[in-house]
Amino acid sequence: MRSNQGLKFVSADETCFRNKDGTDAFQLFIGYCPTTSLERLELRFCNRPSPSPVADSSTLFNDLDDTHIELFASAPRKPLSGPFKVLKELLISGGNFHIAPQRLAFLSRCANLERLQLDNIDRIPMASLSAALRMSCPHLSILEVKGPNNGPDDELAYLLSSAKNHWIEVSLPDMGGFGTEAFTILMASVRTRLEVLKVEGWGGLGGTEFLDILCSAQHLRRLEGPADGMAQENTTELTMWAYLAFHQHTHEKDRSWALGPSLELLQIWIDDVPRPDIVCQRNGDPLPLDPDVPEEAEDVHPRYDVQRWVYTQLGRLTGLRELILGVKELDNMALLARNVAHLSHDPIALEGSLRHVAPTFIYRSLEFSLESGLELLAEMKELRVLDVKSTAHRIGVAELDWMHVNWPKLKEIKGLMSRREWLGDAEAGLEVMSAVEKWLDSHPHGIGSSFYS
Numbered sequence: 001m002r003s004n005q006g007l008k009f010v011s012a013d014e015t016c017f018r019n020k021d022g023t024d025a026f027q028l029f030i031g032y033c034p035t036t037s038l039e040r041l042e043l044r045f046c047n048r049p050s051p052s053p054v055a056d057s058s059t060l061f062n063d064l065d066d067t068h069i070e071l072f073a074s075a076p077r078k079p080l081s082g083p084f085k086v087l088k089e090l091l092i093s094g095g096n097f098h099i100a101p102q103r104l105a106f107l108s109r110c111a112n113l114e115r116l117q118l119d120n121i122d123r124i125p126m127a128s129l130s131a132a133l134r135m136s137c138p139h140l141s142i143l144e145v146k147g148p149n150n151g152p153d154d155e156l157a158y159l160l161s162s163a164k165n166h167w168i169e170v171s172l173p174d175m176g177g178f179g180t181e182a183f184t185i186l187m188a189s190v191r192t193r194l195e196v197l198k199v200e201g202w203g204g205l206g207g208t209e210f211l212d213i214l215c216s217a218q219h220l221r222r223l224e225g226p227a228d229g230m231a232q233e234n235t236t237e238l239t240m241w242a243y244l245a246f247h248q249h250t251h252e253k254d255r256s257w258a259l260g261p262s263l264e265l266l267q268i269w270i271d272d273v274p275r276p277d278i279v280c281q282r283n284g285d286p287l288p289l290d291p292d293v294p295e296e297a298e299d300v301h302p303r304y305d306v307q308r309w310v311y312t313q314l315g316r317l318t319g320l321r322e323l324i325l326g327v328k329e330l331d332n333m334a335l336l337a338r339n340v341a342h343l344s345h346d347p348i349a350l351e352g353s354l355r356h357v358a359p360t361f362i363y364r365s366l367e368f369s370l371e372s373g374l375e376l377l378a379e380m381k382e383l384r385v386l387d388v389k390s391t392a393h394r395i396g397v398a399e400l401d402w403m404h405v406n407w408p409k410l411k412e413i414k415g416l417m418s419r420r421e422w423l424g425d426a427e428a429g430l431e432v433m434s435a436v437e438k439w440l441d442s443h444p445h446g447i448g449s450s451f452y453s
Contacts, residue, residue: 001032010034011042014094030106035082045094083109091117092129099125104132113137116162120147126155133162141168141193153179153203160185166192174201174226174235183209190217198224201235210238210268211245214257214313222265231328233338233358239269242364243293246306257313264382266317267324270310273364274303278392279424283352287363287422304372311366311376318379326389326415327360334358347390348421363422365391370398378406389415392422397435400447408450416440 001007010033017026033041087110092099099121107113116133133140140163156175160167160182166189172178183205190197190213197213197220217223225237249255259266278287314323340353351360368374368388388395395416403410416436420429445451 001034005034006037007034008037008039009042010038010040011044013044014046017045024103026103027105031081033084035109036085038084038087040089040091041084041087042091043093045092045099081109083111085112087113089113089115089117091119092121093119094121099129101128101132104128107132107136110137112139114139115142115144116140117144118146121145126151126159130158130162134164137162138164141165143167143169144171145173147173151175152177153181156182157185160189163189166194168193169196170194171196171198172200174230174232175199176201176203176234178203178205180205180209187212187216190220193219195219196222196224198222199238200226200230201232202238203236206236206239207241207244211240211255213238214240214259215255216258218258218260219262220259221262223259223263223267224265225267225324226328228329229331231330231334231358233330233334233354235358237269237328238267239271240310241272241292242270242306242310242366243272243274243290243302246309249309257316259313260316261319263317263320265322265324266320267322269327269362270325270366271362271364273306273310273366275364275367275392276303278363278422280422281351281355281363282348282361282421283355284421285355290364293364307366308373308376311373315376315379319382320380321382322385322387323380323383324385324387325362325366326387326391327362330354330358330360360390361422362391365393367392367394368399369394369396370402374399374402375406380407382409383407384409384411385414386410386412387414391415393418395436396432397439400436400439400443403447404443404449408448410447411451413447 001010012029016029017024019025090110090113104125113133116137121129143160143163145159156178160170167186168189170186170189178199178201194217197217202210213223223238226235231237245255272290272292274293281287314320317323338353338357340350347360354360365388366372368386372394393415395413403413417433418429419426419433423429443452
């Protein structure tokens with residue numbers, strides 16, 4: 001590296017951080033990294049216990065400058081020690097005892113760091129890393145965490161507090177420990193400058209917390225959850241309980257969404273819509289009563305009133321390109337653990353096997369029917385993809401004709417084909433499905449009119 005000081009990208013693992021005798025050489029390695037050209041640095045630490053610990057992992061990160069000077073004193077050649085002038089991206093992978101506080105001293109030279117990616121990082125170095133970032137990297141604005149993270153709520157909150165001026169982008173894995181403390185820290189960014197939020201699982205959160213995001217985020221461009229095949233049995237997705245939100249809004253508490261035209265992708269469960277038309281589950285069992293919806297709400301009027309209120313919120317998202325409301329497929333390993341992988345995601349059989357484990361269908365969902373207020377979404381002209389997989393939608397030929405005119409760029413509807421077993425009218429559902437198939441056959445290039453102009 002002394003001979004290649006024009007490098008823009010450096011990637012190294014634990015084998016580069018030790019001398020032949022096993023002693024630590026991490027500071028020496030970092031000292032010779034280019035300071036004027038380096039833009040991205042990847043550090044991949046070992047996850048195995050260190051045979052000769054580089055430091056006591058319980059030591060808190062304190063004096064960066066003193067540590068930096070002390071660890072460089074014994075270097076055989078004087079390393080470069082100036083600031084990393086253009087270093088914007090840092091990836092740290094692995095960790096546990098191998099990321100001791102002394103090894104993080106180099107962050108004091110990374111004042112221009114903007115993007116941080118953490119892959120399978122252990123909870124042991126989390127406090128040291130969070131403190132170092134907060135002290136040394138004032139421009140940090142993008143956080144991407146990959147791999148399992150089962151740290152407690154306060155540790156996650158500490159990590160999320162690493163950005164002095166709040167986050168612009170946050171991507172988090174399925175986190176069982178995510179709770180109210182971490183959520184409170186995250187909401188500070190939601191209310192100010194957050195543009196991208198992707199969370200594969202929200203731990204113990206739900207209900208009003210998710211509604212707070214929808215009612216506070218003014219700058220979001222993308223709000224994402226898990227992808228197909230990534231959801232676990234206990235994955236909590238971002239959900240809006242429609243009747244609860246509607247009830248609060250109509251009882252002197254404004255629950256209007258702050259999301260607006262800048263939003264391009266929205267992935268959300270919309271549940272708890274009063275649906276008296278739903279008479280059974282797909283596996284044939286009676287649909288349980290919803291304890292959160294009073295009996296008088298099982299009338300046709302709340303059914304449409306609630307949906308029209310939700311459509312009004314969605315209708316403001318005039319820049320939306322993807323609307324994902326469907327149920328994501330479970331991870332195959334989760335199915336194997338339940339001995340149901342052979343079902344290959346057959347919706348009826350899968351629901352029967354997982355009825356007490358994980359929801360595989362949303363019955364109290366939006367209908368997307370003209371009767372329920374679909375016309376309130378007429379200004380969503382940029383919509384390309386609508387995902388209603390495993391939801392009790394009522395999209396038929398009349399709705400497709402409307403979408404053809406009003407959503408000219410709509411390419412596909414995922415989960416469109418349905419027998420409507422949940423209505424108890426499988427025979428009538430087959431007639432609707434046949435008519436929809438004919439409509440699709442006559443529109444082979446897409447749903448919207450722009451594909452035929």
